[in-house]
Amino acid sequence: MLANTSILVAGAGGLGSLSSMYLAAAGVGRIVIVDDDVVEPSNLNRQILHGEQGLGKDKVLSAAGRLSDLNSGVTVVPVKLRITDDTIDHILDGIDLIMDGTDNYDTRVVLNRAALKIGLSWIFGGVSGFDGMASLFSPKGKPCFECVFPPPGAKEDPGPGIIGPAAGMIASIQSMEAVKEILGIGKGLTGRLLRLSGMDMRINVSTLPPNPECRTCGRQLRKGSRP
Amino acid sequence: MKIILNGVEEIIPDGLSITDLIEWVKEGDPHLMVEVNNTYIYPKEYDRVWVRENDRIEMINPNLGG
Numbered sequence: 001m002l003a004n005t006s007i008l009v010a011g012a013g014g015l016g017s018l019s020s021m022y023l024a025a026a027g028v029g030r031i032v033i034v035d036d037d038v039v040e041p042s043n044l045n046r047q048i049l050h051g052e053q054g055l056g057k058d059k060v061l062s063a064a065g066r067l068s069d070l071n072s073g074v075t076v077v078p079v080k081l082r083i084t085d086d087t088i089d090h091i092l093d094g095i096d097l098i099m100d101g102t103d104n105y106d107t108r109v110v111l112n113r114a115a116l117k118i119g120l121s122w123i124f125g126g127v128s129g130f131d132g133m134a135s136l137f138s139p140k141g142k143p144c145f146e147c148v149f150p151p152p153g154a155k156e157d158p159g160p161g162i163i164g165p166a167a168g169m170i171a172s173i174q175s176m177e178a179v180k181e182i183l184g185i186g187k188g189l190t191g192r193l194l195r196l197s198g199m200d201m202r203i204n205v206s207t208l209p210p211n212p213e214c215r216t217c218g219r220q221l222r223k224g225s226r227p
Numbered sequence: 228m229k230i231i232l233n234g235v236e237e238i239i240p241d242g243l244s245i246t247d248l249i250e251w252v253k254e255g256d257p258h259l260m261v262e263v264n265n266t267y268i269y270p271k272e273y274d275r276v277w278v279r280e281n282d283r284i285e286m287i288n289p290n291l292g293g
Contacts, residue, residue, distance in 0.1 A: 015293045072280050089272060103293035126290040133290050148267065154258035155288050160290050193267060195287060202234050206262040 003073075005182050006030040010083055010111060012059040013033035013037075014167030015125045015174065016101025017049035022100070022175035024067040028182075030075040034091055035059040035101075036082040046164035060162045060207075082109050088114040097181060098122035099174060101164060105153030111138060112145035116217060123177050125170045127162050130198030135189045135208070136177050142191040146210035147218070166198050229285045245273040251287065259286040 005028050009020045012035040020033055039047070040052040047059075052115050054062035062076035067076045081087055083102070088110050092098075098115055100123060102108055108124065115122045121138040124145060137145050173194060180186040195204045212218050228241050231253070239251060245261055245268060261268045262285040268276055278284065 005274070006267070011293055013293045063237050064232070093234055101293055105291050126292060128288075128290040128292045131288075133287075136262075147269075148260070149258075149289060149291075150270075154256075167293070195290075197234075198235060205265070207266045208271075208286070209267065213269065213271055 001183055002027045002179070003029040005096050006032065007097050007099055008091060009033045009099045010102055010107070011035055011101030011103065012047070012049060012063040013043065013103055014127065014162055014164070015099055015171045016099070017047045017063075018168050018171035019099050019125075019175045019178070020063060020067055021049060021070060023070045023178060024076070026061070026075045026175075026179055028074060028178075029069065029197075030094075032077040032079060032091065032095065033060055033063050033067070034065070034079045034081055034083060036080055042161075046162055048164070048168075061123040067136065074217070082158065082192065083110055083168065085110055085113075092118060093118070095120065097108065097178060099178060100124045100126075101171075105149065105151075108145055108149075109151065109153070113216060115139065121181055123174045123181070125172050125174045128167045129161070130163050130166050131157060132166050132196045132198075134170050134173045134194045135192065136181065138151070138188075138190045141210075143208045143210055144214060144217040146192050146216040147214040148165065148193065148208055151212075163172035163198065168194055199223060228278075228280045230278060230281065233285055234240070239278065243278045245276045245278065248278055248284070249273070249286070254286055258289050260289060262287065276292050 009016045037059050039050045050062045060080050064076045064078040119139045125134045194205050
């Protein structure tokens with residue numbers, strides 16, 4: 001099952017680093033990894049897909065080398081590209097599931113709308129400081145990303161940065177959700193939001209009720225269906 | 228009355244809505260998210276949801292970095 005699955009890892013940063021490695025190690029058949037940045041020294045505390053040898057290189061090329069080394073049976077497709085409304089359709093060709101490894105609100109809105117449009121699930125992850133969150137947004141009548149994070153979304157404040165293990169924990173949870181979603185097992189995070197507070201080491205999972213006021217999916221919710 | 232706010236016991240005035248509670252704790256994040264007893268509350272409901280004794284309330288700042 002995993003070997004027949006094609007996953008888009010949107011971003012080769014802190015989240016995408018770990019999730020892509022877990023997916024490759026698990027034997028996912030095809031990983032399309034997309035990022036338009038190069039590896040910088042400030043990335044290395046959490047972006048463990050990359051090392052000092054990769055400094056200055058395209059993140060997707062650095063990523064492809066590491067993932068192929070981890071599991072040569074995985075087809076890794078590196079795509080150096082910024083994810084926008086204009087590019088997303090091309091990237092999603094043949095994709096079964098989207099892993100969020102992005103670092104801002106606007107790109108997640110692009111993922112959300114594209115996923116709703118073509119009926120794909122996507123696994124959200126976000127981190128800052130010692131904290132993080134994760135959820136699974138599915139087109140099957142549950143809240144969408146913009147229900148929970150309505151526009152205009154928060155601009156990520158670089159602040160004190162992201163501690164590596166926060167990204168690692170959230171990416172690990174995303175990876176577990178991905179395997180469950182592909183295999184159709186367990187109880188996923190659809191309709192629920194998991195939150196990690198690393199500083200006081202608490203993990204909460206809250207229920208996300210449908211939001212009929214959501215401008216992106218609310219109209220469909222009120223009609224009782226999804227696009 | 229007593230509530231559990233972000234995992235910590237707090238004594239707050241009686242008769243507060245979620246809007247009042249946000250003001251009372253001086254939380255200024257415009258993107259704040261609120262959860263009451265493990266259920267997410269949408270901002271449109273903040274004036275209609277009243278805080279009750281022993282409620283477990285989480286005030287959450289979105290994490291959107293990666």
